[in-house]
Amino acid sequence: MSTSPPREADADADAGSANGALEEKPRLSEHEKKANHIASEQKRRQAIREGFDRLTELVPGLEGQGRSESVVLKKTVDYMRAQLEERRRLVGRIEEAGGRVEDGMRR
Template sequence: MSHQQHHEPSDNNNSNLYANSLLHENNSPEHDTSNSNGEEEVDVTEKKERKGRKAPHELLTDAEKKANHIASEKKRRQNIRLGFDQLIEIVPSLTQGNRSEAFILQKSVDHIRHLINVKNDLKSQIRDLQGVLGEALLKMM
C-alpha cells in the first residue's frame, strides 16, 4: 500500500483526520514551505501530491458506485417516461393506450410534419392576402 493511500479518508468523518495528517507531514523538513524571509512558498513536491490525490468520486466503494449508477439509470428512465407521457398529451392521435415507444415517436414525427405543412400553408395565405391588400390600396390611391 502506498504512503498516500494509507492516509486517504474512507468517509467524510475521517476528512479532518486526513487533513491534519497532511498538515503534520507537510511540516517536516522535506516539506518546508517558508523561505529565508519567513514567507510562504509553494513547494513543487506539494503541488504534485495535491494533483495525485483522488477525486471524491474515486473514493467510493464498488457497492456505492453501483448504487449511484443504478440510481442515475432509474432517473434517466423516469425522465424518458415523462417525455413519452408529455408526447401522448400533446399529440392528438395518441392516447394512453398507445404505449409503444416506436409508435409514439412515429406519431409525434407525423404530427410535427403536419404542423410544418399547416405553418407553410398559413404563410402562403398571408403572402396572398398581402398581395390582394397591396393591390387594393394601389387602386384606392
C-alpha cells in the first residue's frame, strides 16, 4: 500500500485551518486567570494535606497528632532511618547464618 505525500495546497489548507482554530479561541480575562490560579493553588495545597494525612496513617506515633507538618516530616524521617537500620541488621543476621541476600534487597 503506497501513500503519496500531501500536496502543498492541502498542507497550506490544513495549516490555515489549524491557525484559524487557534485564533478563534478566546483569551482568558484577568479575572479568569486569577480564578484558575487560585483553583490550581487550592488543588496543590489539598494534595499536600492529603499526603501529610497519609503519612500520619503510616508512621507509628503520628496517630492523633496535630497538623504540624514539621513534626510529621521529622518523625517520618526518623521512622525511615530506623527501618533502614533494621533492614541492615536483618541482612547481617541472614548472612551470619550462612544465607544469601540479593544485592537488590540490601538497599
